[in-house]
Amino acid sequence: MASAARTASRAFSRSTPATSSLRPAARSSRFALQTQTLRFAPRRGYASEAEPKKSSNSWLWIAGIAAVGGYGAYLYQKGDSPLVTKTFVPTKEDYQKVYDEVARLLVEKDDYDDGSYGPVLVRLAWHSSGTYDKETGTGGSNGATMRFAPEAEHGANAGLKVARDFLEPVKAKFPWISYGDLWTLAGACAIQEAGGPAIPWRPGRQDQDVSACTPDGRLPDAAKDQRHVRDIFYRMGFSDQEIVALLGAHALGRAHPDRSGFDGPWDFSPTVFTNEFFKLLLGEKWVHRKWSGPDQFTDNSSKSLMMLPTDMSLIKDKEFKKYVELYAKDNDTFFKDFSDAFVKLLELGVPFTNKPEDRFVFKTSE
């Protein structure tokens, strides 16, 4: 299944335009600056020609200055002059390098949880984006405001320091990328590297300061029911079908008692992206776990898996349940709908200057 997903992702990658519309715009302004500067140089030359009574010595000086000036203009045009401040305009290839570095670290640092930081990177991407409020246009992945104490300390974000720290060496290696772009790109990378669908991605997030932190309470509370789930996701502009597709990400990772209070994985392959979450939700008998922690469900057969109350709301609610049934039966439809909804989530509230058709599809590692 993973290799099928990779094949699909590669095919997608070949058919997608590789160029960001940011590039031509930034380049043309640089050319405009160069043309302007070059226009001044010949004018200075004409002014000196207008004084015919110079001694031959003075002419030598003028010729010398003109030669140096001409060379300077040549260097300026080439972009090698120390006077030119070069604006680095990252291309798709530069972002692919960031992707490759995250993918490399995911393989290298396998001594964590079930063998991968991938799930916690997906959670970081989701929590940095899931604060969006469509009424006020605030929140979302644009500011990367979880870097600051007020938002980092929201109860829902407990444990995400692990993911932010994991990405610090990547930021140090590619300092030109914003945190918002890095966190969301890493989430896309983690899904693809876990054998999930291609997640087309585009840059454009700008980091903001602490004043842009969102108030606590915008992320969902796992102890609640379907009404709460709808309140949270409708606030971001999602439909019932998109909500169910997004929650399929719980095929990945696990809950940690020292973070959320809940405990355990949702399935037996928590580092591989599949539709297993939906299959288990329908196929297993889920009972209340008898323990001292918060109310959660456990599978009757192995008693080693778990579901959150919000997960269970997907089969209690008739509207939600029909999509659970669809995705349990049809993995391809789940992959497609998850990809669309996750791309939408990562882009909420981002003031892009490039277009949706300019999204990049990164090559998954071999």
Ligand code: HEM
């Ligand atoms: C009603 C909505 C949701 C609720 C209440 C919820 C709640 C939770 C909770 C309580 C955990 C355990 C955290 C821990 O203890 O480490 C968790 C983990 C996780 N969630 Fe969600 N979540 C929701 C939606 C989503 C969405 C939309 C995504 C991504 C698209 C997502 C991806 C993940 C992942 C990958 C993990 C595993 C993290 C790890 O292994 O460290 N969740 N979620």
